[in-house]
Amino acid sequence: MFSEFYSVLLVAGEALLRLVPITIALGIVFAALTHWSACNPGGPWWRKRAIVTDVCYWFVIPLGARFVRIGLMVMGAALLFDIHGAEALIKFYDDGFGPLSALPLWAQALTFLVASDFLLYWIHRGFHGSKLWKYHAVHHSSEELDWISAARFHPVNLFLGSIAVDVALLLAGISPNAMVWAGPFTTAHSAFVHANLNWALGPFKYVLASPVFHRWHHTALERGGSSNFAGTFPIWDMLFGTFYMPKNELPDSYGIDDKLFPESFGAQMLYPFRQ
């Protein structure tokens, strides 16, 4: 029992250590870019009022997500395919299975990105509905929106969102090796769309979500907040009528209506259960 606990700690420690250089690199890149192309005035990201809360999310959430994802993968393989035991599981997931795993790795990564983005578009719209909003409100509570706000998700939001979708696509046969490519792209792109940048990407605004595209999503309902639900590909918003990028205008205020929304990480974890 002790050795298992120790190995979990070790894996967690290694994952955290890997995240530190990535975090520093993103911090430097976005500080420099914001210096030249800020969307909204204000100090650098590390002067944000809620920086401690955001740093907690940034390190705790990916770690927790990793363990839950593995747990779900083990359960899914057991329940759906009757596969048990570490060796059998590793063999089962190793290269994927079925027709999807026959595709080259780049095509699997692309399939993963497109399929997960489509599913997450609809899940995201669901989270804006009255029943699930209290879980998603945490993500929208950032008033000084910046790249480090990207990880601000309540675990329930994450569990019913990207974790469930990742596991569903792995259980559909996509090789985890495809996610080795898609994962870092999603992390960097998600930090990018939350960054305080006035980049709308010109004609590519219809191809890839930009900071201006996603920052509109974080504005109040009457300012455009009920739009731009896509994480990566704005085409879903164009197809389903929720695309919003007014010309010659930039989003300028963020946050939610609940003025009593707590600021600390711990209180935000409990927030949905107190509603």
Ligand SMILES: [Zn+2]
């Ligand atoms: Zn949202």
Ligand SMILES: [Zn+2]
């Ligand atoms: Zn966001």
